Amino acid sequence: MAESFFDLSKEDQREALEYAPAQxxxxxxxxxxxxxxxxxxRALFDSPIANDLTFKGGTSLxxxxxxxxxxxxxxxxxxDIRKLIPDLLGEDGELPTSRSQANKWTxxxxxxxxxWITNEVxxxxxxxxxxxxxxxxxxxxxxxxxxxLLRYPALMQGTDYxxxxxxxxxxxxxxxxxxARHKSYFFIEKxxxxxxxxxxxxxxxxxxxxxxxxAKVDLEQDYGAMLPEEIIIGNSVPSDELLxxxxxxxxxxxxxxxxxxxxxxxxxxxxxx
Numbered sequence: 715m716a717e718s719f720f721d722l723s724k725e726d727q728r729e730a731l732e733y734a735p736a737q738x739x740x741x742x743x744x745x746x747x748x749x750x751x752x753x754x755x756r757a758l759f760d761s762p763i764a765n766d767l768t769f770k771g772g773t774s775l776x777x778x779x780x781x782x783x784x785x786x787x788x789x790x791x792x793x794d795i796r797k798l799i800p801d802l803l804g805e806d807g808e809l810p811t812s813r814s815q816a817n818k819w820t821x822x823x824x825x826x827x828x829x830w831i832t833n834e835v836x837x838x839x840x841x842x843x844x845x846x847x848x849x850x851x852x853x854x855x856x857x858x859x860x861x862x863l864l865r866y867p868a869l870m871q872g873t874d875y876x877x878x879x880x881x882x883x884x885x886x887x888x889x890x891x892x893x894a895r896h897k898s899y900f901f902i903e904k905x906x907x908x909x910x911x912x913x914x915x916x917x918x919x920x921x922x923x924x925x926x927x928x929a930k931v932d933l934e935q936d937y938g939a940m941l942p943e944e945i946i947i948g949n950s951v952p953s954d955e956l957l958x959x960x961x962x963x964x965x966x967x968x969x970x971x972x973x974x975x976x977x978x979x980x981x982x983x984x985x986x987x
Contacts, residue, residue: 719749720846728869740944743872744785750850750866750880752777754789757842758882763834768792785945788881795819798826828859831884835862839882860884875943919968924961 719727734745751773758767771790775782796803799822802815810816832854839852839862848866855861861883868878903911906927915921925933934953941950951959 720753720848724869731870740785741870741872743868743870743876743878744943744945746868746870747787747866747872747876747878747880748785750864751787751789753842753846754839754864754880754882757839758791758835761838761842763838766793766797783946787876788883790883790885792885793827793830795823795827798823798830824859827884828854831860831862835882835884839864855881858883873943875939876945921964921967923964924957930957 719730722730731742731746734740734742738745755769755777758764759769768791769778769789770792771786771788772782772784773786773789776784776786799819802819802822810819836852836854843850843852850864850866852862852864855863861881864880864882866878866880872878905911906929924930937953937956940946
């Protein structure tokens with residue numbers, strides 16, 4: 715069985731990390747952070763709370779599905795919020811039946827989620843750190859009550875862009891149309907012109923993933939700052955090519971959704987006929 719990185723001496727850890735750029739093409743502080751990301755995931759999914767968690771986001775696309783090459787430094791997890799508010803659920807237990815009930819659920823979830831993270835998740839990481847004799851520190855974010863920050867003692871010098879901190883962010887769980895309905899109740903947002911965002915449109919053939927205006931400028935600037943960090947494996951593409959690829963994904967996704975809707979409508983029509 716291969717020896718764990720954390721079982722090595724500090725000198726051997728540094729030597730391994732110094733060897734990593736030649737193999738990965740990335741500066742040494744990125745593989746070091748990646749090690750801590752993987753460690754945190756294992757600590758969580760080897761624990762009793764694993765059954766209530768779903769791993770999502772960019773890091774899951776990279777590590778689980780292998781469909782993106784970008785180095786993903788944080789961990790996004792979802793938790794079934796219904797387990798936080800069993801006393802407020804109706805008979806179906808899925809979504810609130812009114813706006814006032816949704817507001818009540820939202821307030822309760824926001825109040826209870828930090829306690830669940832503190833009482834259930836935090837001890838899991840703390841015990842794993844103690845068990846592995848690691849010096850990292852874990853704690854609830856001062857600004858966001860739905861996040862834990864794992865601060866590790868970096869051996870390699872990094873940059874401000876990639877700090878020696880792994881963020882574990884928690885949220886609620888549903889899929890597709892249920893997610894849209896869920897967000898419409900709990901995460902009402904407005905667009906750049908002040909209109910309430912219609913999340914359901916994304917599930918009905920109107921998904922938009924290509925930014926415009928100031929959002930596009932901000933994305934291009936962030937992308938430009940990311941490239942020198944060599945976060946992307948292999949040859950990176952210019953931002954305009956990246957957005958072109960996103961536009962193609964957007965078009966394909968909407969095409970398949972539209973086809974699915976048309977097929978369902980035709981099937982329903984035939985059944986009624």
